[in-house]
Amino acid sequence: MPNRKKIPIILDGDPGHDDAIAWVLAHASGRFHILAVTTAAGNQTIEKTTYNALRVCTLIGLHVPVAKGCRKPLLTEPMNAPSVHGESGLDGPALPEPAFDAQPEGAVELMARVIRNSEDKVTIVSTGPMTNTAAFLLAHPELKDRIERISMMGGGLALGNWTPAAEFNILVDPDAAKIVFESGVPILMAGLDVTEKALILPEDFERIRAQHNPVSDIVWQWLEFFYRFHRSIGYAGAPMHDPCAVMALIHPEIFTIRDYYVQIETCGDYCKGATVPDWYGLSGHVPNASCILDVDRKAFADLLVETIAVYGEKMP
């Protein structure tokens, strides 16, 4: 493989099984310089997602600064997803206790510090409600141009999963999403349009289970847990929502991506949290998001399985 320059990133998420697998993928891919990890309140409370983040980083040997994010959405009350991720936010296999502590500074300050000090522009990989990123943009407008782009999992141009119109991450903090989408920072959007197609099937779980390395042993159990909920509502596999936001940065060629102007509905009786695309260019706005619409599922699954195998070898 050619010696490509690593992409500097901050991982901002609310682990969460699919967040954790996204971070497993990012670290093992060798394609990123992971500068920091910041946590969001979403799948569980900020205390729980921060604890989970530290345990995941410890498991995969990712020793970078970790900072706790905003306790609640910008204007609304927190909303969690224990039906999907359990009471801990990351139920399933036992994980190692954190080998290190979170930073004394909060997520917004840590983001500002690493973005200010980075030689190259930084990509934010956002896999939870976008509260931290929005708070960062509000607090540090002088650093906006230092963000290369925001690769985010959230929304759905055609569908929701928490209400008929809204996806969980956007619904939890629509005001934050609106700030991010109107910021002018390039956005790569992995919405439900693609993430519901990025299914890891039970036969793929088995391929990961057969690897028998310390991380794969946990990942297949996370997949089993995460799939339990999805199987109960008719899915053929576990949707890898958050890993799409990472995979699209490494292997854009396996995705179908189109640019649209996307607006965020922050209120309304039926559509709060909707991501509304201007399909036909009626608004007069230029596109603000590269929206991922489809994926080669088999290629996605193979790449994920192959990358997790790296934990049984010498890590990059």
Ligand code: BDR
């Ligand atoms: C999103 O919601 C969370 O439960 C997942 O971690 C993912 O980020 C999918 O709607």
Ligand code: CA
């Ligand atoms: Ca998430």
